[in-house]
Amino acid sequence: xxxxxxxxxxRKEYQVPAFLLERTELTFELFEDHAVVTSQLHLRRNPEAxxxxxxxxxxxxxxxxxxxxxxxELAPDEYHRDDELLTxxxxxxxxxxxxxxxxxxxxxxxxxxxxxxxxxxxxxxxxEGFRKITYFPDRPDVMSVFDVTIEADQALYPVLLSNxxxxxxxxxxxxxxxxxxHDPHPKPAYLFALVAGDLHYVEDRFRTCGGRDVTLRxxxxxxxxxxxxxxxxxxxxxxxxxxxxxxxxxxxxIFNIVAVDDFNMGxxxxxxxxxxxxxxxxxxxxxxxxxxxxxxxxxVAHEYFHNWSGNRVTCRDWFQLSLKEGFTVxxxxxxxxxxxxxxxxxxxxxxxxxxxxxxxxxxxxxxxVRPDSFIEIxxxxxxxxxxxxxxxxxxxxxxxxxxLFRQGSDLYFERHDGQAVTCxxxxxxxxxxxxxxxxxxxxxxxxxxxxxxxxxxxxxxxxARYTLTLRQSCPATPGxxxxxxxxxxxxxxxxxxxxxxxxxxxxxxxxxxxxxxxxRVLELSREEQSFCFEGVMEAPVPALLRGFSAPVTLEYDYxxxxxxxxxSREADGFVRWDASQQLALRVxxxxxxxxxxxxxxxxxxxxxxxxxxxxxxPDLDPAMVAEMLRLPAEGYLAELAAGQGGAxxxxxxxxxxxxxxxxxxxxxxxxxDCYQRLVTSAPFAPTAEQIGARSLRNMCxxxxxxxxxxxxxxxxxxxxxxTNMTDRLAALQAIAQHGPDQQRDAALARFYADWEQxxxxxxxxxxxxxxxxxxxxxxxxxxLLAHPAFDIRNPNKVRSLIGAFSNANPVNFHRADGExxxxxxxxxxxxxxxxxxxxxxxxxxxxxxxxxxxxxxxxRAQLQRLAAMPTVSRDVYEVLDxxxx
Ligand code: ARG
Ligand code: ZN
Numbered sequence: 001x002x003x004x005x006x007x008x009x010x011r012k013e014y015q016v017p018a019f020l021l022e023r024t025e026l027t028f029e030l031f032e033d034h035a036v037v038t039s040q041l042h043l044r045r046n047p048e049a050x051x052x053x054x055x056x057x058x059x060x061x062x063x064x065x066x067x068x069x070x071x072x073e074l075a076p077d078e079y080h081r082d083d084e085l086l087t088x089x090x091x092x093x094x095x096x097x098x099x100x101x102x103x104x105x106x107x108x109x110x111x112x113x114x115x116x117x118x119x120x121x122x123x124x125x126x127x128e129g130f131r132k133i134t135y136f137p138d139r140p141d142v143m144s145v146f147d148v149t150i151e152a153d154q155a156l157y158p159v160l161l162s163n164x165x166x167x168x169x170x171x172x173x174x175x176x177x178x179x180x181x182h183d184p185h186p187k188p189a190y191l192f193a194l195v196a197g198d199l200h201y202v203e204d205r206f207r208t209c210g211g212r213d214v215t216l217r218x219x220x221x222x223x224x225x226x227x228x229x230x231x232x233x234x235x236x237x238x239x240x241x242x243x244x245x246x247x248x249x250x251x252x253x254i255f256n257i258v259a260v261d262d263f264n265m266g267x268x269x270x271x272x273x274x275x276x277x278x279x280x281x282x283x284x285x286x287x288x289x290x291x292x293x294x295x296x297x298x299x300v301a302h303e304y305f306h307n308w309s310g311n312r313v314t315c316r317d318w319f320q321l322s323l324k325e326g327f328t329v330x331x332x333x334x335x336x337x338x339x340x341x342x343x344x345x346x347x348x349x350x351x352x353x354x355x356x357x358x359x360x361x362x363x364x365x366x367x368x369v370r371p372d373s374f375i376e377i378x379x380x381x382x383x384x385x386x387x388x389x390x391x392x393x394x395x396x397x398x399x400x401x402x403x404l405f406r407q408g409s410d411l412y413f414e415r416h417d418g419q420a421v422t423c424x425x426x427x428x429x430x431x432x433x434x435x436x437x438x439x440x441x442x443x444x445x446x447x448x449x450x451x452x453x454x455x456x457x458x459x460x461x462x463x464a465r466y467t468l469t470l471r472q473s474c475p476a477t478p479g480x481x482x483x484x485x486x487x488x489x490x491x492x493x494x495x496x497x498x499x500x501x502x503x504x505x506x507x508x509x510x511x512x513x514x515x516x517x518x519x520r521v522l523e524l525s526r527e528e529q530s531f532c533f534e535g536v537m538e539a540p541v542p543a544l545l546r547g548f549s550a551p552v553t554l555e556y557d558y559x560x561x562x563x564x565x566x567x568s569r570e571a572d573g574f575v576r577w578d579a580s581q582q583l584a585l586r587v588x589x590x591x592x593x594x595x596x597x598x599x600x601x602x603x604x605x606x607x608x609x610x611x612x613x614x615x616x617x618p619d620l621d622p623a624m625v626a627e628m629l630r631l632p633a634e635g636y637l638a639e640l641a642a643g644q645g646g647a648x649x650x651x652x653x654x655x656x657x658x659x660x661x662x663x664x665x666x667x668x669x670x671x672x673d674c675y676q677r678l679v680t681s682a683p684f685a686p687t688a689e690q691i692g693a694r695s696l697r698n699m700c701x702x703x704x705x706x707x708x709x710x711x712x713x714x715x716x717x718x719x720x721x722x723t724n725m726t727d728r729l730a731a732l733q734a735i736a737q738h739g740p741d742q743q744r745d746a747a748l749a750r751f752y753a754d755w756e757q758x759x760x761x762x763x764x765x766x767x768x769x770x771x772x773x774x775x776x777x778x779x780x781x782x783x784l785l786a787h788p789a790f791d792i793r794n795p796n797k798v799r800s801l802i803g804a805f806s807n808a809n810p811v812n813f814h815r816a817d818g819e820x821x822x823x824x825x826x827x828x829x830x831x832x833x834x835x836x837x838x839x840x841x842x843x844x845x846x847x848x849x850x851x852x853x854x855x856x857x858x859x860r861a862q863l864q865r866l867a868a869m870p871t872v873s874r875d876v877y878e879v880l881d882x883x884x885x
Contacts, residue, residue, distance in 0.1 A: 006874045010373045011319040017137060018053035019043045019091070021144035026134070028114075030105075030121055030152040030196055035114060036065070037134045038100045042144075045093040055091040057099075058131035058138040060084060065100040067135075086135045101134045108132070109793060109834040112378075117262035118221075120197025121157070122275055124268055127318055127377045130189035141316045141420040143186040150196060151178045157196040159219065163187070163271040165253055183271055185251065186418060191311055193270030195219070195258045202228040206236055206250070209243045214250055218281065219258040227282035230293055230686065231257065231300050238301040241335050246409055248308045257281060257300070261759065264795050264837050265381065266299050269306030276303070279760055279796050285684045287761050289726045290694055293686035297339065302332040313416045318377045320422045322369045322445075325381075326389020327426065330397070333390060340688040343573030344623040350548045350574070353391065355636045357383040358553070361450045362642070364847055364882045366477040370423050370445040375878035378837045384448075391551040392444045396430050398489045398521060398549055399441070404434035440525055441487040448477040451486060453524075455556040459539040465506075466494065466536040471528040472552075478882070488524040491549035493571060494533065494540035500571050501540055506532040518571065521549065541565050546572040558582065564610045573624055580628040583607050584659075588637065591655040596648075603662045611663060615670040615700075618677060623692030626699040629663075631656055634810045638851060646853030649814040653773065664707040671707075675700040675714070684724045691726075698730035705734035712739050719747055729764060736768050744772075752789070762789045763800040770804035777812040778819055781805050792830060795838050802827050806845045813845065818858035821846065825862040828876070829869060836873030843876065847883035860884070 025040040043055065060083065067074050069091060080087045091097070108115035112124050113132025123129070131138040148162040154177040160169070164183025171177050199219040206214045216235055218228040235257070242248040252272045263277035280299040283292060309331060310324035337345045360366060360383055367380070369389045374380050397405045408430035416425055423445050431438050451474040458467045470490060474483035494501045500518035522531055541562045545554055558566075558579075563586075566579035587607050594601045614625045634656055638647035664671070678697040682690070701718060704711030712735065719731035728751075735747045748769065755761035766789060770781055784790055784801055791797050806813045806824050813820040824846065831839040843866075849859035866872070867880045 006375045006877055008373050008375055011317070011371065014317050014319075016049050017046055017139060017142050018049045019055050019137065019142075020046045021137060021142050023147070024136075024144045025147045025149075027149040028151065028194060030150065030157065033106060034102055034104050035121075036100060036102055039098070039134050039136070041097040041099070041136070043091065043095055043097055055088040055097075056137065057086040057088075057097075057135035058084065058128070059086050059101070059135040060131050061103070062132070062135065063102040064135070065102055066098070067100075068098045069095050071096075071098075084131075099135050103133060110837065111262055111264045111795070111835060112837070114194065115262075117260040119156075120195060120199065120260065121152075122197075122258065122260050123192065123194045123270075124264065124275065125192050125270070126190040126268060127321075127381075128190070130192060136189055138189050140188040140190055140314055140318065143188050143314070143418075143420060145186050146181075146183045146192060148181045148183075148192075148194065149178060150181075150194060151176055152196050156198065159195070159197055159199040161193075161195040161219070161256060161258065161273055163191070163193055163273050183252075185271060185311070187271050187311065188314060188420065191269070191271045191314075193268070193273040193275055195260075195273065195275065198222075199258065200225050202232060204232050204236065206239050206255075208239070208249045210249050212250075212253075214239075214252070215254045217254070217256050219256060220278075220282065221259075224259065224278070224282050227284045227287070230283040230288075231276075231281045231296055234297040234300040235304060237297075237339060238304040238335060241301070241338065242305060242308070242331075245334070245338075246308070246331070246406070248305075248413070250307065251312070255304075257303075261796070262794055264835070267303045269303040269310055271307070271311050274303045276300075277796065279763070282760060285686075285724045287725050287755070287758050289729055289764075290686060290691040292725070294336065294340065294691070298332050298336050301335045302328055305331045305335070308413060312418065313413060314420045316420045316422050318374070318380070319371055321377075321380060322385045322389030322392075323421065323423045323426055325386045326369065326391075326393050329386050329390035330393040333394075341621065341623050341692060343577070343621070344627060344692070346547060346574050347577050347624070347627045349387070349390075350578075351633075351636075352383070353387050353548075353551060355633060355639065357387050357551070358450045359635075359639045359848065360384055361388070361448060361477065362475070362639070363850075364478060364885060365844075365879065366448045368446050368448045368480075372446075372479070375881075376836075376840070376874045378875055379840055379878050388551055395444070395487075395489050395550055396427075396438070396441070398491065399438075399487070399523070400430060400434045400436055404436070405430070408433040438487075440485075443484055443486045447474060447483050447486065448480055449474045449483060451483075451488065451550075451552040453488065453490070453545075453550075453552045453554045455542065455544055455554065457540075457542055457556075459536070461539070464534065464536050466533045466540055467530050468492075468522075468533070468542060469528065469530045470522070470524045472524060473527070478885070485525065485527045488550045488552060490522045490524055490544060491546040492520055492522065493518050493543040493546060493575075494536065495543050495565060495570050496538050496540055499569065500543070501536060501538075504534045506534055519546070543570045543572055543575045545575070545578075547574050548578075560586070560604060560606050564606055567610050567628070568613060573621070577624060577627055580610070581632055583610070584631050585637075585640070588631070588655050588659055591659055592648075592651050595651055595654055595658070601658055601662075603659060603666075608663065608666050612667050612670055615667060615674050621692060622678065622696035623688070626692070626696040629696075629699050629703075631660060635807065638810065642848070642851035646856075647851055648853050649810050649855070653811045660703070660706055664703040664711075668704070668707050671700040671703045675704065694726050694730075698727065698734075701730060702734050702737070705738045712743065715739070716743065716747070725761070725764075729768075733768055736772050756789075759796075763796050766790065766797065766800040767804040767808075770801050771808040773809065773811050777805070777809055778815060778823060782823065792827070793834065795835070798827070798831070798838055798842070802842060806842070814852060814855055816855075818855075818861075821859050821862045825866055828866060832866075832869065832873050832876050833871065836875040839873065840875035840879050843879045843883070847879060849883070 023042040027038040029036040105114045105116050112129035114123050150160040160179040162181035164181050167180040169179045200222045201217040201219045204216045257274045259278040259281045261278050266280045267276040283296050305328050309327045315323050411433040412429035454471045456469050502517045503520045563579045563583040570576050587604050637652045641647035678693045705715045715731045715734040722728035828839050849856045
């Protein structure tokens with residue numbers, strides 16, 4: 001598929017850098033068709049490296065204007081240069097390397113390195129973008145103090161930002177100006193950032209626990225100034241939370257956030273200058289949904305928390321990416337749980353883990369939390385590194401308990417401040433602070449695949465004893481045919497007829513006792529283990545994996561009555577929700593069987609009853625009830641079916657729709673009552689309470705709209721009168737999913753006319769249409785590609801239209817004629833040369849080709865077509881190579 005096969009990089013081949021960097025001076029001269037970058041690198045041979053090792057500087061697509069050492073220009077035979085590396089065989093042990101390069105940010109469509117987003121210059125350097133700016137030892141274990149000078153036209157780019165603290169601006173000739181920035185904290189190149197543009201800001205202050213005043217600014221385009229308040233609140237909450245929960249104080253006088261429209265990911269934690277995808281920072285009730293508000297809060301927190309877990313202590317190499325990402329996701333998840341509903345946050349995170357991460361772990365791209373090899377690191381910003389990595393940290397938290405975990409975290413930060421380290425150092429700090437042996441636990445970092453936990457219970461009434469037997473196994477993954485048993489924390493309770501039972505393990509049994517004797521964390525470490533509970537006076541229903549204490553699949557042979565009992569009486573909210581999902585899966589599976597056999601569909605009455613009881617009970621947390629009423633997504637059902645002979649997308653869709661309709665008509669009155677009960681006149685606020693109420697109310701609306709004309713009428717009136725985007729979009733979605741053509745098209749047209757000027761809302765509009773299960777969805781998506789609202793250069797728009805179509809519209813993406821696959825491949829083909837990171841990410845749904853009954857060959861054919869392109873980026877090459885292996 002390409003002439004030179006890209007090189008595989010192995011973790012075991014890590015070598016320390018030959019040279020250390022004491023100081024980096026950079027000057028950027030920004031012009032309308034190019035930029036000139038001058039660097040002075042203060043280098044010193046690394047005493048720990050081989051004394052003959054050459055100085056290696058990474059560089060890609062650079063025009064080299066000048067290179068000199070200690071003031072003397074290098075002759076062409078004094079260095080060697082290829083597409084990726086500039087090598088100087090004999091550099092002095094201590095020297096200053098001066099280098100000038102010319103680059104073209106205006107033509108940089110990959111959105112890594114220095115590029116232009118609309119009218120502003122900005123950077124994205126993680127993981128290996130800095131090498132597109134200038135020749136540099138672009139690896140995270142080379143850290144230096146940066147002095148940055150930016151020169152640009154004063155009228156076009158009045159604001160010039162970089163990391164650290166600024167000196168006063170200086171006026172230059174020809175209407176240009178200059179600002180110098182100094183960042184006292186040594187950092188790797190991936191944390192460097194620069195922004196230049198006509199930006200405006202909102203400002204606030206934060207006094208740290210140490211009594212220092214920090215200026216907080218959010219820089220945006222002028223039109224967006226009124227969309228920054230929530231991000232600013234979130235930043236202040238994050239700063240306070242990190243002081244209170246982790247004892248972490250901010251360490252510069254300024255903290256800046258900048259919003260940019262063209263961004264490959266969510267946001268980036270550059271030291272003192274976080275750069276955000278505008279979709280992850282801008283918020284206003286009339287244009288942002290509750291989910292959007294929560295997302296902004298979580299991402300602002302995530303990037304802020306990186307200041308310690310990522311920046312002060314960073315990664316030695318990119319195989320350790322989860323060291324900062326897993327830990328930081330765990331930190332932001334706990335923050336969100338503290339700010340809102342803990343149970344609902346956990347439910348959302350587990351849903352994502354089960355649908356996306358379990359799928360990744362079961363597919364051709366499976367990799368451990370600490371990978372052993374990669375071709376392109378950008379492909380490893382995955383749900384495994386982030387979400388499974390966070391679960392691994394959460395398990396350490398569970399095994400140690402909150403106090404010892406905090407001591408471990410303090411020790412980690414204290415020991416490694418200013419260093420670039422590995423996952424091993426994190427685990428060792430946790431061990432050293434707690435005295436808990438994590439040797440076997442380390443397998444979570446090295447073994448890929450989702451462990452399978454099979455549980456069975458035996459109740460001996462005569463002895464009043466309940467024995468729980470747990471058995472673990474882990475499926476083979478690419479390169480790892482055999483797995484060892486891991487340490488799996490299993491949090492549990494035992495449910496009796498009148499609530500949770502007190503737990504007493506037979507004497508010699510391990511497992512941490514907690515203050516509340518109805519809760520226990522068992523540690524499964526062998527392949528099979530039994531745990532005996534004494535004094536159990538009735539046959540219990542085990543409530544297993546409370547709070548989802550380990551990222552595993554669980555099998556236990558619950559009866560329908562058991563699941564109903566867990567749904568209604570179990571103390572742990574996560575288990576209650578999970579029971580509702582188990583029951584829904586069982587009912588959906590029956591329905592699929594009945595549909596496939598052409599027999600009458602009969603829905604389990606106990607399931608309908610249980611849902612009815614939830615709807616009728618005004619004392620339950622509405623947010624949790626809403627989640628319990630949400631049936632498992634089609635993509636998740638397909639994933640589960642993959643292991644059982646392949647998914648039939650059409651049957652899955654039909655069964656799910658049929659079950660939803662049955663629920664809707666069985667409980668039409670309850671949905672209507674519940675909807676009315678939750679109507680409020682309180683002014684909008686993105687509080688947990690209001691978010692929960694809106695969520696259940698809009699869930700009711702969806703079922704009501706599904707049930708017929710009356711519900712659609714209600715959706716229409718909510719659409720017409722809504723005063724916030726949560727209610728308005730929910731109504732639009734209900735109409736788009738269930739309404740007749742005319743009503744749907746009118747609502748979509750109206751929505752666009754109202755919000756044409758707000759890019760982020762227009763993206764939602766694209767998404768709603770891409771996900772409609774209507775017969776002509778694909779033709780609509782093709783038409784939208786030519787709509788002024790779409791732009792293939794903008795990743796948010798590509799995700800909204802193409803990402804939503806291929807991930808959230810299974811019946812149309814998997815159309816029998818293969819046109820859905822062709823559409824996706826067409827886009828990837830266009831994108832690969834412009835933005836390989838986004839192209840590679842879009843490929844994910846096609847990599848699951850083995851999961852689909854009757855469709856696999858058509859999906860594979862599109863992968864092969866892409867593999868045959870005359871040039872293929874390293875990013876796309878790696879995914880194709882693994883998916884086709
Ligand atoms: N470190 C950033 C974050 O998680 C993500 C940067 C991803 N960049 C990339 N090129 N994949 O907060
Ligand atoms: Zn991160």
